[in-house]
Amino acid sequence: MLILLGFTIFLVVFTVRRNEQREVQDVTIAFSDESAPFVTRETVNKLLIVSSKNGASNAKENLALSTLEKRITAHPIIKSADVYVTMSGKIGVSIEQRKPIARINGNPPFYMDSSGELMPLSKNFSAHVPLVSGTSKKDTLQVYKLATYIRNDAFLLKHIIGITRDKKGEYILEARKQEYKIVLGAIKDLNKRFSNYKAFYQKALKDKSLNNYKLISLKYDGQVVCEKK
Structure with missing residues (x-):
């Protein structure tokens, strides 16, 4: 039982650690109102950059989601932003623009x-x-x-x-x-x-x-x- 318990804990830790180290592969950006594109997806992508090259090349564990959200909402036309990372390594961004x-x-x-x-x-x-x-x-x-x-x-x-x-x-x-x-x-x-x-x-x-x-x-x-x- 102790061996089985230890093995289970090892698998959980290994899975979590591996998931955190998985690199972000894609970015999906959604606007709450698509009929008024004051800000483009290209602009949001630029705000998401977390390295000098490409923000999508960073490991998930290195992504500070709150920092990314603050960076996006610092834009004068964006009211709020919700940034998240999926288990498959994709960044999701939900944007609400000011009206x-x-x-x-x-x-x-x-x-x-x-x-x-x-x-x-x-x-x-x-x-x-x-x-x-x-x-x-x-x-x-x-x-x-x-x-x-x-x-x-x-x-x-x-x-x-x-x-x-x-x-x-x-x-x-x-x-x-x-x-x-x-x-x-x-x-x-x-x-x-x-x-x-x-x-x-x-x-x-x-x-x-x-x-x-x-x-x-x-x-x-x-x-x-x-x-x-």
């Missing part, structure tokens, strides 16, 4: 993500989000509140393509395929103001009168004030 909700027209331009943080533009992919103009860093919280509201509303997400803050501090919206501007005013009472706009839009669409206006104001409580061309 833009607005593009700020600055110098240089940049995105605002779903957490309200700023992120750089990507050379690989452009997000279809509202373009924001006339704002500064002190307006970040207001822009985030408005952009998030638009992002979470199916109608507004397809309808609003631009946000401008004028010299009076009022926010003006640009609608897709419409010639008029929407004066939102201050960032408050968004539920009421956009509900009023949706009601106006549906009625004007039915009446075929949308092209008659150059300005739609939502900043007055309980009403929509229109200015014709």
